[in-house]
Amino acid sequence: MSSTTYVPKVLTIAGSDSGGGAESRDLKTFTTLSVYGTSVITAITAQNTLGVQDVHPLPIPAITSQLRSVLTDIPIDAAKTGMLFDAATITAVCRTLNEYRVPNLVVDPVMVATSGDVLLAHDAVSAMVESLFPLATVVTPNVPEAERLVGFPVKSVEDMRSAARALHGLMGGGDAGRARWALVKGGHMPLDAEGRAVGSGGESAPVVVLDVLFDGTEFVEFRNPFVRTRNTHGTGCTLSAAIVAGLAKGFDVPKAVADAMTFLAKAISTTFPVGSGSGPLNHFHQPDSVAEP
Numbered sequence: 001m002s003s004t005t006y007v008p009k010v011l012t013i014a015g016s017d018s019g020g021g022a023e024s025r026d027l028k029t030f031t032t033l034s035v036y037g038t039s040v041i042t043a044i045t046a047q048n049t050l051g052v053q054d055v056h057p058l059p060i061p062a063i064t065s066q067l068r069s070v071l072t073d074i075p076i077d078a079a080k081t082g083m084l085f086d087a088a089t090i091t092a093v094c095r096t097l098n099e100y101r102v103p104n105l106v107v108d109p110v111m112v113a114t115s116g117d118v119l120l121a122h123d124a125v126s127a128m129v130e131s132l133f134p135l136a137t138v139v140t141p142n143v144p145e146a147e148r149l150v151g152f153p154v155k156s157v158e159d160m161r162s163a164a165r166a167l168h169g170l171m172g173g174g175d176a177g178r179a180r181w182a183l184v185k186g187g188h189m190p191l192d193a194e195g196r197a198v199g200s201g202g203e204s205a206p207v208v209v210l211d212v213l214f215d216g217t218e219f220v221e222f223r224n225p226f227v228r229t230r231n232t233h234g235t236g237c238t239l240s241a242a243i244v245a246g247l248a249k250g251f252d253v254p255k256a257v258a259d260a261m262t263f264l265a266k267a268i269s270t271t272f273p274v275g276s277g278s279g280p281l282n283h284f285h286q287p288d289s290v291a292e293p
């Protein structure tokens with residue numbers, strides 16, 4: 001890379017993960033996708049492939065001063081939020097983000113870890129919707145998170161579309177001329193060969209994962225083969241970080257999401273064991289099918 005090549009700059013605002021996941025995993029994704037990653041840590045987690053053993057939220061001034069250090073100096077092209085832990089953190093992050101102009105914000109509404117450990121206080125969901133969603137370019141809940149956010153069950157493809165529509169409404173619709181996109185990720189609700197959610201009646205094998213993207217007008221749907229592996233720790237973090245990388249490179253949301261899905265599909269299908277629990281994805285693989293700017 002020559003010194004005149006523009007390197008997009010990106011930011012992750014998330015919890016740390018001693019086991020090499022979370023915000024450090026985002027930095028791995030950023031590096032593999034050739035963007036310069038910065039990070040603001042919201043909470044220290046003691047964590048490994050077996051679960052989250054401990055969470056230490058950082059004091060609010062420690063979070064806002066990290067954010068200011070990055071945003072007053074480094075021109076961030078795109079950012080993401082991951083684990084924000086509680087309402088006070090969400091409010092402080094939003095207040096600080098509002099002081100600076102971050103052109104693209106991907107909100108991964110992290111609530112519960114793969115291990116089942118709680119990463120967002122119950123009373124913080126409304127702060128997330130009221131303060132953070134209006135700042136987002138894309139929100140990326142999985143099915144259980146979407147259910148919490150929209151308040152109705154998501155058990156079918158039609159429910160996923162309804163949830164994407166409701167989420168788009170929660171983001172403030174398409175006001176102020178800004179395109180906003182809701183992405184409902186179906187990894188927790190794989191579909192059988194007939195397109196029915198597995199477990200919704202009858203014995204059927206998971207074949208495909210559907211993700212639904214909606215901008216208030218158009219549905220864009222992504223279908224990827226279902227991969228049976230226990231190494232799914234960090235799937236959502238990796239996807240949202242890869243979307244950030246694409247947006248920072250100047251791609252529009254559907255293209256950034258499509259490339260991120262391609263990257264994720266390969267990262268899931270080439271995982272390797274790390275600990276004795278749910279291992280991480282393979283962030284080392286070269287994204288040969290992801291277009292460079």
Ligand SMILES: Cc1ncc(COP(=O)(O)O)c(N)n1
Pocket residue numbers: 014015016017021022023045047082083110112113114115119232233234235236237
């Ligand atoms: C700090 C932090 N942020 C996010 C996740 C969610 O990732 P996963 O659902 O793979 O456990 C996590 N476990 N820890």
